[in-house]
Amino acid sequence: MITTVVELDQWTDVFQTSAGAIYQSDAERCWYVDFAGKVAKFDYRCLLKLRKAVYHIDIEQALLNTTKDPDVEIIFICACDHCYVLSLLQIIALKELLEGTFVMLELNHIIHDRLYNLPL
Amino acid sequence: MKDLLRIKSLISSEIETLLNQQVKKEAYSSSVYLSMASWCNRNGYDFSSEYFFKQAEEERHHQLKFYKYILDMGGNAVSPEVTGIKQEYNSFREVFEEALDQEISVTNSIKNIYARCMKDQDFVTMEFLNWFLKEQREEEYKARRALELFEVIGEEGTGRWQIDKHVGQIKYDSEA
Numbered sequence: 001m002i003t004t005v006v007e008l009d010q011w012t013d014v015f016q017t018s019a020g021a022i023y024q025s026d027a028e029r030c031w032y033v034d035f036a037g038k039v040a041k042f043d044y045r046c047l048l049k050l051r052k053a054v055y056h057i058d059i060e061q062a063l064l065n066t067t068k069d070p071d072v073e074i075i076f077i078c079a080c081d082h083c084y085v086l087s088l089l090q091i092i093a094l095k096e097l098l099e100g101t102f103v104m105l106e107l108n109h110i111i112h113d114r115l116y117n118l119p120l
Numbered sequence: 121m122k123d124l125l126r127i128k129s130l131i132s133s134e135i136e137t138l139l140n141q142q143v144k145k146e147a148y149s150s151s152v153y154l155s156m157a158s159w160c161n162r163n164g165y166d167f168s169s170e171y172f173f174k175q176a177e178e179e180r181h182h183q184l185k186f187y188k189y190i191l192d193m194g195g196n197a198v199s200p201e202v203t204g205i206k207q208e209y210n211s212f213r214e215v216f217e218e219a220l221d222q223e224i225s226v227t228n229s230i231k232n233i234y235a236r237c238m239k240d241q242d243f244v245t246m247e248f249l250n251w252f253l254k255e256q257r258e259e260e261y262k263a264r265r266a267l268e269l270f271e272v273i274g275e276e277g278t279g280r281w282q283i284d285k286h287v288g289q290i291k292y293d294s295e296a
Contacts, residue, residue, distance in 0.1 A: 012121040014121070024121055024122070024124065026121065026122040026124075029122070029124055029127070031124075044124060044125070044128045045196070048133070048196070105123075105124075105125050106125075108121055108123055109123050109125055109126050112123040112126065
């Protein structure tokens with residue numbers, strides 16, 4: 001428990017919703033995704049792959065699907081240690097979390113450009 | 121908070137997607153030209169066949185240029201899937217009409233990426249695209265000139281044989 005607190009101290013909160021949160025670790029140059037009961041580490045490539053995989057799921061199609069299959073999606077990302085097995089509601093929540101995160105990262109990029117990378 | 125996205129890649133993910141679409145477009149063009157080369161060869165238009173083989177090679181070269189640029193900038197270059205290549209043509213003229221259509225579509229697509237780069241102030245990619253814009257001048261000129269031959273020579277009699285012979289000699293060496 002104590003180690004978690006120490007780790008969180010070095011992480012920057014990128015975006016949070018009631019369903020989860022994404023933190024950035026500058027030291028490790030990666031992101032920690034706190035979602036569906038676990039905290040998973042994602043590097044640049046894997047985070048992009050996660051975004052692609054989640055955005056790729058056709059939520060509308062899944063909602064309209066009347067077959068008896070369970071509404072569960074398995075998000076498996078190649079060359080990444082983590083795998084998610086999520087219900088439809090969780091997918092919507094994860095998508096919201098990722099959308100917010102990338103907006104914040106984009107905003108951070110703009111701030112960096114405007115404040116720190118100014119030509120002298 | 122560090123700007124990790126920028127540290128990893130010079131181009132934005134939107135530009136990367138557009139460039140990957142262009143990779144696919146160039147690969148498609150290359151395959152279309154290869155199919156045209158085959159059709160011309162089968163129908164006895166050997167010079168035109170040779171012309172299209174060269175064009176296919178050029179499009180492949182363009183594809184690789186885009187591909188390597190994406191990788192060099194820290195992006196993810198995606199090897200494209202190319203399907204739906206037309207194998208049969210109704211006439212000799214139709215082949216060249218479609219070749220011009222193909223080039224016009226490539227020019228438009230590059231203009232579209234350029235416009236997006238301008239919006240994002242991605243001057244690095246704009247500079248990279250300048251080479252392609254100049255290349256398109258040549259490509260469109262050659263395709264248009266080939267079609268022009270159908271008008272000035274005419275298809276009657278040995279016309280198509282003459283056209284085929286002249287297609288192989290089309291060159292663009294404008295200094296403009």
